[in-house]
Amino acid sequence: MKVLIFVVALFAVAAGEFCYSSTKLSCDQDTTKGVNCTAAYGLAHNYIRDLQIYANMHITRNFQYLLMSSHFGNYRKEREGFKKLYRKLSDTAWQDAIDLIKYIAMRGGKMDFHYDEDGSDVTVEVSPHAVEHGLEGSRREGRILSALMALEGDDVRSTIAMSELESLGKSLDIQKKLALKAHEIYKASHRHDPEISDYVEDKFMHKHAKTIRNLAGYTRDLSRLLEGEKDTSAVGLKLFILDSYLEKVV
CATH class of the missing domain: 1.20.1260.10 (Ferritin, core subunit, four-helix bundle)
Incomplete structure (x- = not known):
């Protein structure tokens, strides 16, 4: 039983030090690419x-x-x-x-x-013209408006x-x-x-x-x-x- 508790504790420590391991590896490689700390x-x-x-x-x-x-x-x-x-x-x-x-x-x-x-998923398709002119943000606004129009089967008029x-x-x-x-x-x-x-x-x-x-x-x-x-x-x-x-x- 004590051995089992010890093994579980080791796994917990290892999981808790995932970020540390990631940063240590980056330091050893002299780069910050790949650091996984969230x-x-x-x-x-x-x-x-x-x-x-x-x-x-x-x-x-x-x-x-x-x-x-x-x-x-x-x-x-x-x-x-x-x-x-x-x-x-x-x-x-x-x-x-x-x-x-x-x-x-x-x-x-x-x-x-x-x-x-x-x-x-209610993603609204954005035309190539919108993307070309930097209007990709309209995807979010379109999602909101389309969801509102379809809300519980009602339209804006009702x-x-x-x-x-x-x-x-x-x-x-x-x-x-x-x-x-x-x-x-x-x-x-x-x-x-x-x-x-x-x-x-x-x-x-x-x-x-x-x-x-x-x-x-x-x-x-x-x-x-x-x-x-x-x-x-x-x-x-x-x-x-x-x-x-x-x-x-x-």
Whole structure:
């Protein structure tokens, strides 16, 4: 038994000194080419793709919320409360995507914008003309726009044509999907890479629970206000009341 423990310890030391061995070899050869020292450790590589997908989910949700915010902020709707709510959700999704990308880099990975939320590759083909003129970056923007257009079978027109109640229901569904993806990553990683599970729990899970609770409350309240109401002026007044409330509390 002691021999087995000793052998395991030797393997652990050898694995931990992989970077040292790489740099020592480079020094012996009087060159820095081939040095293999990264921030990767543990089993983080098993979960980098899930984190990439999660970051892409936040990017597409950011654009969807931004469209919803613009819709309710136009001169026809003039729903400043709804505009403010969806702009806040949009900004939060964008900042969370940035934080995820930074975390991926911290764990020795790199961001890949090609994965949709179901894990499929949604790479957008770039024409030779675009490459010739240095527009390869449009591949990423194209991925975002194509993912937004195909999001849950909706196109941009349906996204910005929602009523106030429909938009609240949609935003609630969006946040639940983000929360469930966080749970999925947490459950997959908590035994094999607890650093990732702790990050997901601290950064996303608690925040999602609060956001979902608030959106569910807004949706339920508006649904009750409009239930059975057929008077157009009364409907408008009730929407105005909730919109004014959102403008104050968001």
